[in-house]
Structures are given as structure tokens and as C-alpha cells.
Amino acid sequence: MVRNQxxxxxxxxxxxxxxxxxxxxxxxxxxxxNLTDLFIPEDGRHRHTFQGITTTADGHRHTYSGQTGLNIGRGANHFHRFRIQTNIADGHRHIISGRTTGLIRLGGVVGHRLIIESIKRKRVK
Known part of the structure; x- marks a missing residue:
């Protein structure tokens, strides 16, 4: 998340x-x-935290979390590089690396393509 406006x-x-x-x-x-989470300012630049779960392959999946590198470029077209190891599952881990997309605007009048699951509430007696 970059800034709340x-x-x-x-x-x-x-x-x-x-x-x-x-x-x-x-x-x-x-x-x-996944989408990046928290915006972390750092000396006029910034990073983001992220977390997620991989798809299932070979009967297991991995969780992961980390921080992106500092922003490369400025404005709407900036991006971040990332490289982390997943958590261990089935006796091993994998490396996740790459670069983020440019900014995605969520909320306000601009739509997005996330699937939000409905929540059903049950009354506890």
C-alpha cells in the first residue's frame, strides 16, 4: 500500500x-x-511487505513473507525487485524472485480484479 487518499x-x-x-x-x-501489503518509507524511497501461500505441487505448498527492495523509478510506473526463500515444507524450500508490477489502485471509484469471499456469520449460543 503506498498512501491512503x-x-x-x-x-x-x-x-x-x-x-x-x-x-x-x-x-x-x-x-x-499476491499483492504487496504495508508501505515502509525509507530515506525518501520506500519498500513494501508481502506474504502469501504457493499453489500445491507434489502434494504440498509453502508459505512465504518478506520485504521488497527499494522502489526503482518514481510515480505510477515504479516497481520493486524481490528475492526470498519460502518456508520449509516437505523437507525443502524454494526461492521466489522477480519484480512487482507498477501501481494498482484499489478502492475509491476504481475497480479491481480480486475475488472477495463472502463471509457467513453464525450466532453462537
Whole structure:
């Protein structure tokens, strides 16, 4: 998230999409995809935190979390590089690396392509 601004439809958040394939380990790879989370200012530049879970491959999946590198470029077209290791699952881990997309604007009057699951509430007696 870059900055919260007030749009016509409420607060606007700016994030980056991250997606790709892990490194090949023990004959398989996993896909990963997530949006960046927290915006962390640093000496006039910034980073983002991120977290996610890979797809299932070879009967297991991996969780991951980390921080992007500092922004490369400025404004709407800037991006971040990232390189981290997943958590260990089934006795091994993979490397996730790449670069984020440019900014994605969420909220306000601009739509987005995320699938939001509905939440059903149950009354507890």
C-alpha cells in the first residue's frame, strides 16, 4: 500500500502485484501470486511487505513473507525487485524472485480484479 487518499468512494490504496514461479527443487515448482501489503518509507524511497501461500505441487505448498527492495523509478510506473526463500515444507524450500508490477489502485471509484469471499456469520449460543 503506498498512501491512503480519499477518493469519491472512500479511501484509495496503492499496491503492487507479485506473481511467478518458484525455483525448481526436487523436480517441481510452485506458482505464487499476491499483492504487496504495508508501505515502509525509507530515506525518501520506500519498500513494501508481502506474504502469501504457493499453489500445491507434489502434494504440498509453502508459505512465504518478506520485504521488497527499494522502489526503482518514481510515480505510477515504479516497481520493486524481490528475492526470498519460502518456508520449509516437505523437507525443502524454494526461492521466489522477480519484480512487482507498477501501481494498482484499489478502492475509491476504481475497480479491481480480486475475488472477495463472502463471509457467513453464525450466532453462537
Amino acid at each position: 480519499q477518493g469519491n468512494g472512500g479511501p484509495v490504496q496503492f499496491r503492487h502485484r507479485m506473481e511467478g514461479l518458484t525455483t525448481l527443487v526436487q523436480g517441481h515448482r510452485h506458482s505464487f501470486g
